[in-house]
Amino acid sequence: MGGNNVDYSLYLVTDSTPAILGDKDICEVVEAALRGGVTCVQYRDKKSDTGLLVQTARKLHAVTQKYNVPLLINDRVDVALAVGCEGVHIGQDDLDVEEARRLLGHDKIIGVTVSNAEDVAAACRGGADYLGIGTVFATATKGNTKRIIGVDGLQRMLLQLAQAESTVKTVCIGGINASNVSRVVWQSTAHGKSLDGVAVVSAIMAAADPEASARELSKLVKTPPAFAKGAVTADQQDRSPLELIQLVPEVIQAVAKGKPLSHNMTNLVVQNFAANVALCVGASPIMANYGEEAKDLSKLGGALVINMGTVTPEGLENYLKALKAYNAVGGPVVYDPVGAGATAVRRAATKTIFGGGYIDVLKGNRSEILACLPGGSAVQQRGVDSAEGDSDIRELALAIKELAAHRRNLVVMTGKTDYVTAGGHIFTISNGHEYLGAVTGTGCCLGTTISAMIAAYPHDKLAATIAGLLHYNIAAEIAAARSDVKGPGTFVPAFLDELYNIRTATVKGDLGWLGLAK
Ligand code: 3NM
Ligand code: MG
Structure with missing residues (x-):
C-alpha cells in the first residue's frame, strides 16, 4: 500500500474559493507553503470542471515534485490518474475506498475522511493509508460539516485505532490554527496512538504570508505546549x-x-x-x-x-x-x-x-x-x-x-x-x-x-x-x-x-x- 513513508505532519488542503484564496495564485500560495515546511498537499476544488481541475493539478504537481512532497486530489480518482500524482483523498459521500484502490493500484496513497467509529472501522477495512479525522472545531471553511467532534471525539477514534493495533496514519482537520495546534497534538497522544499530523486550510491558504504561517505551524506541531511540562505524570498518579x-x-x-x-x-x-x-x-x-x-x-x-x-x-x-x-x-x-x-x-x-x-x-x-x-x-x-x-x-x-x-x-x-x-x-x-x-x-x-x-x-x-x-x-x-x-x-x-x-x-x-x- 502507498503512503507508508509519507510525512503527514503538516498537511495543506487547498481551497480555491474567493473567501479563502482571494485573488492569489494557488500555485504561488502552495509553493510558499512548501517553503515554509508543508509536508503533504491535497488539491481540493469542489467547483471547477474536469478540464480546469486537471490543468491546475498538473501545475500543482510540478510544484510539489520540486519539494518531494506528495500531491493528493480530493474526491477525483480520474483527475489523480490523469495527472499521475501520488493519490486521492475521499470523503464519506464519495466513492468507497475499495473502489478507489482498485482504480489506483497499491502504490498510490488513499486517505479517507472519518468522523465516527463506524467510519474509522470501514476506512481501515477498506485499506485506507491515512484517515483525516474531523471536524475537530467549527470552521467557516467547510460549513456543512456533519459533526464537530472536538478533541474528545478525536481521542476516542485514536483510542479505537490503538485498541485495534492499527498502523493506519492519522491527521486531524477542522479549525486547526497556530493558537490550538500544539495543544491538540499534545492532548491527542493520551492513548498510545498519536496523530501523524494536522491538516489545515485557512490557517495557510487564507494567511497574509502563507510561508510564515506554514513555518510557524510546522514548528508548533513539533513543540509541546508550555503547560505540558506541568501535567501530572504517570509516576505521580501511581502514588x-x-x-x-x-x-x-x-x-x-x-x-x-x-x-x-x-x-x-x-x-x-x-x-x-x-x-x-x-x-x-x-x-x-x-x-x-x-x-x-x-x-x-x-x-x-x-x-x-x-x-x-x-x-x-x-x-x-x-x-x-x-x-x-x-x-x-x-x-x-x-x-x-x-x-x-x-x-x-x-x-x-x-x-x-x-x-x-x-x-x-x-x-x-x-x-x-x-x-x-x-x-x-x-x-x-x-x-x-x-x-x-x-x-x-x-x-x-x-x-x-x-x-x-x-x-x-x-x-x-x-x-x-x-x-x-x-x-x-x-x-x-x-x-x-x-x-x-x-x-x-x-x-x-x-x-x-x-x-x-x-x-x-x-x-x-x-x-x-x-x-x-x-x-x-x-x-x-x-x-x-x-x-x-x-x-x-x-x-x-x-x-x-x-x-x-x-x-x-x-x-x-x-x-x-x-x-x-x-
Ligand atoms: N474537511 P480549516 S473540515 C476540508 O471535517 C475540510 O472533514 C473537514 O478548514 C472535515 O483548516 C475541512 O480552514 C475544512 O478550518 C478545514
Ligand atoms: Mg469529499
Whole structure:
C-alpha cells in the first residue's frame, strides 16, 4: 500500500474559493507553503470542471515534485490518474475506498475522511493509508460539516485505532490554527496512538504570508505546549493515599511561603468570599474579569480560576482571552463549570472553553461534571445547588477517570465524598461538613483554594489539588465543631478562621540550617 513513508505532519488542503484564496495564485500560495515546511498537499476544488481541475493539478504537481512532497486530489480518482500524482483523498459521500484502490493500484496513497467509529472501522477495512479525522472545531471553511467532534471525539477514534493495533496514519482537520495546534497534538497522544499530523486550510491558504504561517505551524506541531511540562505524570498518579497525604503540609507551606496570585474570574455572588478564602489559605487574590488584563497577570506566577457562575457573552470572551494567556506561559488554570448542565447557554459555554484552551483542573459537582462528559449529557440540572444525586457513583467515577485521561488534566468531582483523578487512580476524600452545602459559594471558593495550591506547587498538581481539598474540608470540620458555631451563618466566619489557623499551624515550625558542612 502507498503512503507508508509519507510525512503527514503538516498537511495543506487547498481551497480555491474567493473567501479563502482571494485573488492569489494557488500555485504561488502552495509553493510558499512548501517553503515554509508543508509536508503533504491535497488539491481540493469542489467547483471547477474536469478540464480546469486537471490543468491546475498538473501545475500543482510540478510544484510539489520540486519539494518531494506528495500531491493528493480530493474526491477525483480520474483527475489523480490523469495527472499521475501520488493519490486521492475521499470523503464519506464519495466513492468507497475499495473502489478507489482498485482504480489506483497499491502504490498510490488513499486517505479517507472519518468522523465516527463506524467510519474509522470501514476506512481501515477498506485499506485506507491515512484517515483525516474531523471536524475537530467549527470552521467557516467547510460549513456543512456533519459533526464537530472536538478533541474528545478525536481521542476516542485514536483510542479505537490503538485498541485495534492499527498502523493506519492519522491527521486531524477542522479549525486547526497556530493558537490550538500544539495543544491538540499534545492532548491527542493520551492513548498510545498519536496523530501523524494536522491538516489545515485557512490557517495557510487564507494567511497574509502563507510561508510564515506554514513555518510557524510546522514548528508548533513539533513543540509541546508550555503547560505540558506541568501535567501530572504517570509516576505521580501511581502514588498511594498515604504518600500523598504526607505531602499536604509541604503544599500548605509552599502557599504560605510563595503567596501565589489567585486570579479569579468569578461570579458576582462569591467575589468577596472567594477573595477572603484566598487570603486565609495564604494566597494573594485578584478578582479581575477583564480578559485583556490576563496577559500581564499570567506572568506573575499565579493561577487562574474561571468560574462561569454568572456567564455572559462578554464574560465568555474574557475567559477565552485569559485562558489563552495562561496557556501561553504554562500558568495553571482551574475551571469551575457552575451550573454547566442547567441551560443551553452554559452547555455551549463549557464546550467553547474546552475548545478554547487547556484546563489543568476541572472542578464541579456531580451534575456539572456530568455535563462536561464528552458527547454531552442528557442529565439536566435543577439549579446550581450542589447536586448529591444517586447516580451510580462507580460509573461516574470511571467516567471522570476517562475524562481526565482524555484531556490529560485533573478532574475533581465534589459531593459528600470528593473524587480526584488524573486518569489513573481515583482518590476519594471524605472530609467535610454539611454546612458547606448550606451556604452559597463554598464550591466556588474550593476552586480558588485549589488554584492557590497548584500555583504554589506547580510541579505536582495532583498532590496540590488533594492538599487543597483536605485543607478546605478539614477546616470546615473544625469550624463546625466549634461551640460558637450554631448553624450556617456563624459557620462562615469560623470557617475562614480555621482555614487561616490550619495554615499558620502548619508553618509554625521554625527550623533552619546553621549552614555548616556535614
Ligand atoms: N474537511 P480549516 S473540515 C476540508 O471535517 C475540510 O472533514 C473537514 O478548514 C472535515 O483548516 C475541512 O480552514 C475544512 O478550518 C478545514
Ligand atoms: Mg469529499
